[in-house]
Amino acid sequence: MNRRKFLSNSSASAAYLGLSGLTLNSCFKNSQKHITILHTNDVHSHIDAFPKNHESYPNLGGLSRRATLVENIRKENPNTLLLDAGDIFQGTPYFNFFGGEMEFKLMSMLKYDAATLGNHDFDNGVDGLLAQIPNAKFDLLSANYDFTNTVLNGYTKPYNIYTLNNLKIGIYGIGIELKGLVTKKLYKETKYINPFEIASDIEKELKLEKKCDLVICLSHLGYDYETNKPSDLQLATKTEYTDLIIGGHTHTFLDKPTIVKNKNGKEILVNQVGCYGLNLGRIDFYFDNNKNISSKGVSITV
């Protein structure tokens, strides 16, 4: 036989052998994988904690404390993602004076991985938002705003996939209809697309094509409405592959995530942690290699 061919074939086998050996080892050592998702929403420029004499939130919140919490959790589990569901801007003089520079710089210091856009993030217009984007070392995810005819074109992504401990976590962003909520002069030619259809398309892509192990929606639709306005609870019932919806906009203080049955009757979580950085949401996902476990379904403790 051709000696050259033999050599290349055998080295290929060796490579496979080495790889399988490694994988087998890692499988046996690590029978469970653990992903932690931390999240905030509607922080509204609340960089400082509330004053001690505040009528509603005395001495609560503050970015400096949030930094400590996040740092400790990351030490405990390095496979952690930190996310924000929008309305980062507007609410304290920090925004009026510095236009969002501090919010984005501080979120970058806390190593936020991704955020979606809320209506108030347009309060200085698409130009004001664009001016702050260089300060954001995290992804701005938005699937249902079409920025094609605005200066923001190319600065956001519909979704991104984050690989932690060999698990793929697909995250997509969904925003609220801006008409009636934000002056047209601010959002300009930004087009709003039906959130349900886009969410359905993207979750399919993330799960079936990109083979994500976990699919998360960062939403600024709002938790629930008395009217038929699109909300997170509605979105949950219309999706098939999304495991978690992290919401914002309605400043809803949930003591624990809400369990909702999705389109296929599978239980998924919808969460929102109020506003102003008073709370940090934490969702832990555990993955196992036990083949029998899938028949029992997922155990949810909230």
Add this chain to the structure above:
Amino acid sequence: MVLKIKHYVTFVTFAFLASCSTEPKTLTKIQGKLISVSPEVTENDSINTFISPFRSKIESELNKIIAYAPENITKTDGKYNTSLGNLMAKIVYEEANPVYKFRTNNEIDFVLLNHGGIRANISKGNITVNTAYEIMPFENSITVIKLKGSTVNKLIKFLIEAKKPHPIYGIQIALGKNSKKSTVLIQNKPFDENKIYNIATSNYLVNGGDNMSFFDEKTETIDIEYKIRNAIIYHFKKYDTIVSKTDDRFYTLK
């Protein structure tokens, strides 16, 4: 020989795939909890160091003394009108009318704001930039809308039924006994149901805030693009000494 190696490769590949299926990829457990960002949590030094110069800059700006109030100006010193409400409505009129006139050649007939939109009082003494932020923490801006006389009638009815000191300027409402018959003057002229009125208010109220649903019947909207807070700051700087009293712009006939 070539065939044999190929078999071997296939076998190893199979083993690799098999091992992969035992990798933890099945979601089995989810736990969720809420973490309170409470005073017990230690602050992060590097974050504090970063924030500190920004905070100092804001504080020095907010603490600038821009005017003086010889007496308290509050939102609670009258039944149907208050000294602070009257001041706010006057500020909106004085700051917005020249802009509106310049842009449309029309003049503002009267101002209506909402009592709940005033978030703090002015205490006797120095007035700082921060005072304006306390009174008006929201980003609301002045908007002028046109309403038909028939809709203004609904507005007047709303004010009479609300029994609240919603800030007004340029309109006078004298309630008859038992709140029945009322006399209304706009710019010191009797209210005319056939006229179209130019009303300055906040974009928050025009967009449905505080249940002022009569604003839905507006025939035209002109956004002055002047933040109410900025108008307040400008007014404080311009007048230096700020005095405001309750009066008879909205009262009950004895």
